[in-house]
Amino acid sequence: MIEVHDVTKHFGKVHALAGASFTARDGQVTALLGPNGAGKTTLLRMLVGLLRRDSGTIAVDGVDPGADPLTVRRNIGFLTDQFGLYERLTTREYLRYFGQLNRMERRAIEQRIDEVTALLALEDILDRRAKGFSQGQRIKVALARTLLHRPRNLLLDEPSRGLDVMSTRALRRALAALRADGCCVIMATHVMQEVTNSCDDVIVIANGVTVAQGTPQSLCERTGIASLEDAFVKLVGTDEGISA
Numbered sequence: 001m002i003e004v005h006d007v008t009k010h011f012g013k014v015h016a017l018a019g020a021s022f023t024a025r026d027g028q029v030t031a032l033l034g035p036n037g038a039g040k041t042t043l044l045r046m047l048v049g050l051l052r053r054d055s056g057t058i059a060v061d062g063v064d065p066g067a068d069p070l071t072v073r074r075n076i077g078f079l080t081d082q083f084g085l086y087e088r089l090t091t092r093e094y095l096r097y098f099g100q101l102n103r104m105e106r107r108a109i110e111q112r113i114d115e116v117t118a119l120l121a122l123e124d125i126l127d128r129r130a131k132g133f134s135q136g137q138r139i140k141v142a143l144a145r146t147l148l149h150r151p152r153n154l155l156l157d158e159p160s161r162g163l164d165v166m167s168t169r170a171l172r173r174a175l176a177a178l179r180a181d182g183c184c185v186i187m188a189t190h191v192m193q194e195v196t197n198s199c200d201d202v203i204v205i206a207n208g209v210t211v212a213q214g215t216p217q218s219l220c221e222r223t224g225i226a227s228l229e230d231a232f233v234k235l236v237g238t239d240e241g242i243s244a
């Protein structure tokens, strides 16, 4: 479970977060929705201890990532906008390397590589070097690395960008499997269809403040609007930065 209470962060004069609060529960996929610049990435980076907050509290399974980032990182997978692939390594070599970094046993690494390969349909790129990979291939490999060590908490920053229809389906299958395994997943996205298809709960953030949290249906009921996209626009007061 991830709990955030009244978190603030500024970069110079920019107030990236001005009071963000929410709870993301285990066994749920929680969407983090907000316009461009709302503070989503800043928040995710704080949850893994990559950024220090100015004030407020954060607990990832009860541990403060600001105070003990290493403990938090052992149980968290973070898919960022920087994929961090190594051009000269094949997908298999890259996944093995990250498995070793996460201190997985050799046999467990091989077994898990087989599992994530099947889950994300990586067969055709498993033994190819990353140099020349398309955007969609890159994100799938990065996602495989994120899932490899079976972290209990997953932070996914726009995981569906650049994915084709088959890969989008693979992502949905992966999210469903994580939910079934009882993981806590937070997914920042601009794609409303992904929220409707895959998310149990939605956090809406605007100008660094969380303005609403609830199921897609409850947000629609609260705003009196049938479509989640229109409800989101009403909650944030702008139609900037969303895609259908």
Ligand SMILES: Nc1ncnc2c1ncn2[C@@H]1O[C@H](COP(=O)(O)OP(=O)(O)OP(=O)(O)O)[C@@H](O)[C@H]1O
Pocket (backbone or CB within 6 Å): 011, 014, 015, 016, 034, 035, 036, 037, 038, 039, 040, 041, 042, 043, 241
């Ligand atoms: N290192 C930084 N230095 C200065 N400003 C920053 C820095 N990181 C983020 N910001 C600013 O903080 C605000 C929040 O940025 P953030 O990247 O968290 O938004 P976001 O919700 O992830 O946006 P997007 O949907 O466009 O990815 C923005 O105004 C951004 O310009």
